[in-house]
Amino acid sequence: MRILLQHLTKIFPSRTKGGKEVHAVEDMNIEIPSGKLIGLLGPSGCGKSTTLFMLSGLETPTSGKIIFDDQDVTTLAAEKRGIGLVFQNYALYPHMTVQENIRFPLDNMRIKKEEGNARALDAARLVQIEDLMARKPHELSGGQQQRVAIARALVKMPNVLLLDEPLSNLDARLRLQTREEIKRIQRETGITTVFVTHDQEEAMSICDIMVVMKLGVVQQIGEPQHIYDDPNNLFVANFLGTPPINIFKGRIEGGKVYVGDEAISETTHGDGDVFVGIRPEGFIYDENGAFTLNVDHIEVMGRDKSVVALHEASTKPTVRCIIDSDVVLPEGASQLKFNIKPYKIYLFDAETEERLR
Amino acid sequence: MKFKNNSAKAVEADLVLNDDMTVAPKLTFGEKLRRGFKAQSGWLFVAPALILMLVFTFYPIVAAFVNAFKLDYNSSANMGEGIYNGWGIDNFTRVLRGDTGTAGANFMQCLVNTLVFTLISVPLSTVLALLISVALNSIKALQKAYQTILFLPYLTNALAMGAVFATFFQVIGTPEQIGINEGTYGIINIVLGWFGISPVNWIGKGFMTTPYWRIGQLNIPWAKYIVVIVYEVWSGLPFKILILFSALQSINKQYYDAAKVDGASRSTVLWRITAPMISPQISYLLVTGIMGGMKQYSAVVGIFGEQMGRDFDMGTMVGYIYNYIETGASGYAFAGSLLLFLIIMVITAINNAITKKHTTYR
Numbered sequence: 019m020r021i022l023l024q025h026l027t028k029i030f031p032s033r034t035k036g037g038k039e040v041h042a043v044e045d046m047n048i049e050i051p052s053g054k055l056i057g058l059l060g061p062s063g064c065g066k067s068t069t070l071f072m073l074s075g076l077e078t079p080t081s082g083k084i085i086f087d088d089q090d091v092t093t094l095a096a097e098k099r100g101i102g103l104v105f106q107n108y109a110l111y112p113h114m115t116v117q118e119n120i121r122f123p124l125d126n127m128r129i130k131k132e133e134g135n136a137r138a139l140d141a142a143r144l145v146q147i148e149d150l151m152a153r154k155p156h157e158l159s160g161g162q163q164q165r166v167a168i169a170r171a172l173v174k175m176p177n178v179l180l181l182d183e184p185l186s187n188l189d190a191r192l193r194l195q196t197r198e199e200i201k202r203i204q205r206e207t208g209i210t211t212v213f214v215t216h217d218q219e220e221a222m223s224i225c226d227i228m229v230v231m232k233l234g235v236v237q238q239i240g241e242p243q244h245i246y247d248d249p250n251n252l253f254v255a256n257f258l259g260t261p262p263i264n265i266f267k268g269r270i271e272g273g274k275v276y277v278g279d280e281a282i283s284e285t286t287h288g289d290g291d292v293f294v295g296i297r298p299e300g301f302i303y304d305e306n307g308a309f310t311l312n313v314d315h316i317e318v319m320g321r322d323k324s325v326v327a328l329h330e331a332s333t334k335p336t337v338r339c340i341i342d343s344d345v346v347l348p349e350g351a352s353q354l355k356f357n358i359k360p361y362k363i364y365l366f367d368a369e370t371e372e373r374l375r
Numbered sequence: 376m377k378f379k380n381n382s383a384k385a386v387e388a389d390l391v392l393n394d395d396m397t398v399a400p401k402l403t404f405g406e407k408l409r410r411g412f413k414a415q416s417g418w419l420f421v422a423p424a425l426i427l428m429l430v431f432t433f434y435p436i437v438a439a440f441v442n443a444f445k446l447d448y449n450s451s452a453n454m455g456e457g458i459y460n461g462w463g464i465d466n467f468t469r470v471l472r473g474d475t476g477t478a479g480a481n482f483m484q485c486l487v488n489t490l491v492f493t494l495i496s497v498p499l500s501t502v503l504a505l506l507i508s509v510a511l512n513s514i515k516a517l518q519k520a521y522q523t524i525l526f527l528p529y530l531t532n533a534l535a536m537g538a539v540f541a542t543f544f545q546v547i548g549t550p551e552q553i554g555i556n557e558g559t560y561g562i563i564n565i566v567l568g569w570f571g572i573s574p575v576n577w578i579g580k581g582f583m584t585t586p587y588w589r590i591g592q593l594n595i596p597w598a599k600y601i602v603v604i605v606y607e608v609w610s611g612l613p614f615k616i617l618i619l620f621s622a623l624q625s626i627n628k629q630y631y632d633a634a635k636v637d638g639a640s641r642s643t644v645l646w647r648i649t650a651p652m653i654s655p656q657i658s659y660l661l662v663t664g665i666m667g668g669m670k671q672y673s674a675v676v677g678i679f680g681e682q683m684g685r686d687f688d689m690g691t692m693v694g695y696i697y698n699y700i701e702t703g704a705s706g707y708a709f710a711g712s713l714l715l716f717l718i719i720m721v722i723t724a725i726n727n728a729i730t731k732k733h734t735t736y737r
């Protein structure tokens with residue numbers, strides 16, 4: 019099912035008189051193609067859950083429209099939207115067995131018990147928990163609970179599957195495993211899926227389309243790799259990538275980009291103050307390089323190594339450069355010189371923090 | 376329920392590896408003594424309560440148990456030593472047969488009364504309390520005010536409320552007096568009159584006869600039953616609402632959101648989500664409500680007077696016991712109290728077995 023969000027806005031009134039109202043989501047415009055997995059990404063409190071709750075019908079938008087295919091569902095009740103929702107902390111009914119939990123939406127549709135059980139079993143097979151049907155939620159691990167929650171959301175064959183940070187309670191290994199699984203299930207079922215996360219790595223790895231949000235405002239929409247390679251502004255550049263991008267205060271003078279006294283790159287933009295963003299993998303070691311960094315220490319990771327360096331113009335405590343492990347660095351050098359790959363350097367207006375393109 | 380052994384736990388923390396690679400605690404004798412005392416010191420703290428319980432609870436129970444088997448026991452005779460005519464189970468057989476003299480309360484009548492009052496009013500008031508709590512939980516404006524109003528009956532005295540109920544249901548005066556406004560049918564009869572229902576003598580006093588069914592040896596004055604049941608349901612509500620309402624407020628809102636997305640109707644949410652979630656509180660209310668109901672006394676006296684209706688036809692188990700202590704035939708009172716004890720035990724055991732199956736503790 020194709021989902022269209024038009025000027026979607028949610029404003030929570032302030033609790034106290036004269037207090038500030040919260041603009042949880044502001045003027046959101048997104049088109050989600052049918053059968054895609056899209057990720058809502060942003061820091062805590064940026065309105066991801068609110069967006070999801072508006073999609074599900076648990077919250078009513080202040081203004082704007084939600085359109086499923088050609089039907090305007092903005093004011094349609096939650097139970098009539100045909101959505102499956104997996105909550106941030108699963109919300110499995112603690113007094114019901116796994117089977118009863120999964121069957122619950124079917125019971126409400128007055129589907130016969132035998133058929134309900136059969137369909138519940140199918141859904142359970144999909145997430146590989148068919149052996150746990152008789153257990154109660156508190157007898158399951160976090161990962162198993164999460165799969166029950168997904169099975170419960172899938173069992174009614176929803177038009178849209180909404181997942182609210184479903185992996186946040188899992189340990190690192192299980193998180194990797196389950197996110198692959200979610201991707202697999204989404205592919206197998208072809209259900210349009212909206213996946214909320216504040217973990218950029220998670221979003222980048224499984225989403226077809228990614229929506230980066232900040233304080234209720236959409237910053238950029240696109241394929242994960244595209245957003246990573248071509249960020250719209252400083253926030254997006256900063257938010258994506260581990261280790262994160264290096265940011266320096268710099269300026270443009272006569273077609274040259276200066277950080278400190280060194281001209282490290284060239285540009286066609288006019289003179290002015292800028293933020294210079296350089297991805298960690300954008301550094302090339304060169305004895306005669308244009309950019310000098312003071313080495314703090316070097317971390318060897320096997321596949322590659324990181325030069326952790328200091329620079330007075332850096333907006334972060336350290337600068338991190340990732341270089342191939344077979345590049346030979348001079349032993350014990352306190353300073354290293356680098357050239358910068360031109361497609362790994364981004365310039366942002368110092369005032370607006372918008373990308374200079 | 377297994378008690379944790381504190382001393383064992385304390386020792387565990389101090390395990391040392393011995394030379395022969397076995398793990399064992401190294402403790403001096405003094406340390407052992409100190410720990411032993413520490414582990415047992417809990418007794419010291421419960422001692423005051425324990426002594427009071429021994430004097431005022433366990434001794435009377437044992438005394439009642441012993442005295443129930445004394446024949447023709449007169450506790451006040453012989454300078455307070457009491458006299459009796461040997462031992463036997465006559466007290467019990469007479470109590471059960473109702474062969475306890477002419478004027479006094481009848482055991483079977485009292486038992487049936489108490490059981491009917493309790494087994495109808497406790498579930499009824501629990502369900503009502505649940506519905507009211509859910510309603511209260513769903514409103515936002517004036518929630519606190521309603522909560523306070525609903526709790527007020529809890530603060531009033533049972534005898535006083537009984538008297539008020541009696542007034543509501545009573546019929547005062549002869550038909551002639553009522554005709555010239557010197558008597559009244561009471562507010563309940565007046566209201567029923569608006570719906571074309573002719574007056575009923577709810578309390579059973581005055582000129583009108585009260586309706587009753589006859590079942591075997593027993594007279595069931597159903598109109599009077601209704602008064603007691605209405606009273607008990609009503610007076611049981613505040614405490615139950617207090618407990619259930621606070622239980623409801625502790626339920627995570629996400630379960631309701633999930634149920635909404637899953638398309639559950641309001642009644643499905645109530646019976647398949649809300650009720651099971653607060654099942655520990657519900658079963659607590661059922662168990663304590665039934666125990667309390669089996670000990671009902673003051674409200675019935677408040678409504679029907681000291682004779683608990685006509686010749687104790689509204690008598691309760693506790694009323695029965697008081698009656699025979701009062702008339703001096705305390706052997707029957709002891710036997711009756713033991714039987715009541717047994718009955719409450721059996722009912723509670725059944726109750727526990729049923730509620731346990733349907734209770735989810737989180």
Ligand SMILES: Nc1ncnc2c1ncn2[C@@H]1O[C@H](COP(=O)(O)OP(=O)(O)OP(=O)(O)O)[C@@H](O)[C@H]1O
Nearest residue numbers: 030040041042061062063064065066067068069216
């Ligand atoms: N019911 C509400 N009333 C008032 N403000 C709210 C309400 N729900 C959310 N907000 C506010 O709206 C903003 C967005 O909240 P939301 O829950 O959507 O964030 P989120 O992106 O899901 O964050 P997280 O990653 O921490 O879950 C926050 O500033 C939050 O305080």
Ligand SMILES: [Mg+2]
Nearest residue numbers: 066067106182
């Ligand atoms: Mg959230």
